[in-house]
Amino acid sequence: MIASHLLSLSIWLPIAGAVIVLASASESSAGMTRVLSLIVALCGFLITVPLYTGFDASQSAMQFVEMAPWIPQYNINYFLGVDGISVLFILLNSFITVLVVLAGWKVIKQKVAQYMAAFLVMSGLMNGIFCALDAALFYVFFEASLIPMYIIIGVWGGPNRVYAAFKFFLYTLAGSLLMLIALMYLFLQSGGSFNILEWHTLPLPMSAQTLLFLAFLAAFAVKVPMWPVHTWLPDAHVEAPTGGSAVLAAIMLKLGAYGFLRFSLPIAPDASHALSGFMITLSLIAVIYIGFVALVQTDMKKLIAYSSISHMGFVILGFFIFNQIGYEGALVQMISHGFVSAAMFLCVGVMYDRMHSREIAAYGGVVNTMPKFASFFLLFAMANCGLPATSGFVGEFMVVLGAIKYNFWVGFAAATTLILGAAYTLWMYKRVAFGAVANKHVAELTDIDNREFLVLGLLALCVLGMGLYPFPFTDVMHASVDHLLKHVAISKL
Numbered sequence: 094m095i096a097s098h099l100l101s102l103s104i105w106l107p108i109a110g111a112v113i114v115l116a117s118a119s120e121s122s123a124g125m126t127r128v129l130s131l132i133v134a135l136c137g138f139l140i141t142v143p144l145y146t147g148f149d150a151s152q153s154a155m156q157f158v159e160m161a162p163w164i165p166q167y168n169i170n171y172f173l174g175v176d177g178i179s180v181l182f183i184l185l186n187s188f189i190t191v192l193v194v195l196a197g198w199k200v201i202k203q204k205v206a207q208y209m210a211a212f213l214v215m216s217g218l219m220n221g222i223f224c225a226l227d228a229a230l231f232y233v234f235f236e237a238s239l240i241p242m243y244i245i246i247g248v249w250g251g252p253n254r255v256y257a258a259f260k261f262f263l264y265t266l267a268g269s270l271l272m273l274i275a276l277m278y279l280f281l282q283s284g285g286s287f288n289i290l291e292w293h294t295l296p297l298p299m300s301a302q303t304l305l306f307l308a309f310l311a312a313f314a315v316k317v318p319m320w321p322v323h324t325w326l327p328d329a330h331v332e333a334p335t336g337g338s339a340v341l342a343a344i345m346l347k348l349g350a351y352g353f354l355r356f357s358l359p360i361a362p363d364a365s366h367a368l369s370g371f372m373i374t375l376s377l378i379a380v381i382y383i384g385f386v387a388l389v390q391t392d393m394k395k396l397i398a399y400s401s402i403s404h405m406g407f408v409i410l411g412f413f414i415f416n417q418i419g420y421e422g423a424l425v426q427m428i429s430h431g432f433v434s435a436a437m438f439l440c441v442g443v444m445y446d447r448m449h450s451r452e453i454a455a456y457g458g459v460v461n462t463m464p465k466f467a468s469f470f471l472l473f474a475m476a477n478c479g480l481p482a483t484s485g486f487v488g489e490f491m492v493v494l495g496a497i498k499y500n501f502w503v504g505f506a507a508a509t510t511l512i513l514g515a516a517y518t519l520w521m522y523k524r525v526a527f528g529a530v531a532n533k534h535v536a537e538l539t540d541i542d543n544r545e546f547l548v549l550g551l552l553a554l555c556v557l558g559m560g561l562y563p564f565p566f567t568d569v570m571h572a573s574v575d576h577l578l579k580h581v582a583i584s585k586l
Contacts, residue, residue: 100157100173103220107137111213118206130209134194138187144180150569153576168285172227177573179223185431189343190216193336195548196439200446215241228276228287250332257332264315264325272312275305293359302364309357316349320379323402330398335442342401342434347427350408362581372413377506379406384513393441393451404430411492414499420574421567422491429484436473436552447538453524457531462538467526469549474522476556478515484559
């Protein structure tokens, strides 16, 4: 019985748990609130593990499918399912939620229940996005996921949190309105169906495909975010609390890239091919230009935020070179970026909790006072650079190979991210960690405690495990990617 409703449980268990956390909260029971939130997050993660262990990697069809009428008069159904592409993101989302709850254990002292509940609700909603196969259901989850992140930034963020929260909300909402128009058009063209899988087989003319592609681009490019609609992200990251930055980078940015795979590419394959040069150009601008922008940042969070834009540009590049290794490399890069970006933001959070500064110039010689922390930070910095044997290398290497197969000069331009990534990441690490102790505040720093060691240690295992043995990730996605690639390669005209 439970096995047939794993996807529903992955969505609604965290949300129901959030309601219980809120209902049982009081100012005098913050400790119990934290424990209850962790139990809910752990249960949410454990529910998703059978999705991976029970997944048949040889099949490209949707698995763990659930279907029930929702709004029958408009043919809207509660339709869920996962393939080899989406199943990994549900695991990643649930895993990061556990770490975020642990990361905020001591840091959040005000409105603890509301903070934890917001992350639990967001976890459930984003699982819903990754497994929704009804477009109306997808849109509800897609839009609803904005609300908890808006609250997290606006309530627990920095001095300019209200501005950053509004900017985040307005950018993403504006793009989504065009997507809603596209969904309504497809509903009419399909004879009154919101079934996304049926939309993949619609014989649409080139003009309609182009308009649909551009409408979806407006929604998904903001989410990724792609250049030039990326400006909300650095503000959101800088003002968000550490947990908010970790989830924003590790999961929310993946929603846009996932949208390309579920909507843009299979529904408008001819337009995708016709506009591939445009998409590749935007991706290379993000990879190269934003890499240079990251080089001049003095705020650690802002630097890592720009780094995320550059790395996600790599993902979109992998999608629009239309070969197997490029697609799989982009997906591996998405998973890896989830681990590495979350780890980088959590590392900045560890230092910020002690010194209340994100400025690179405020640090220096941290390795002398926090050797265990500095070791973890170095590993994640190297992964952010794409060092071999870390997860950061695998996806980037595969996308570069795919890009060279597509066009040598595109691959050559994309490979510059390995140089730029090393430049801005190692420059930051050198100034923060190495050298003599810079000031009395650094001299008074204490190394990470057991809780912080556990959080960073789990991420380190993921980064090294994926870097040394990526097969468990690529094997699951192979059949689904192959099916998608064949579908996109066949013109509907």
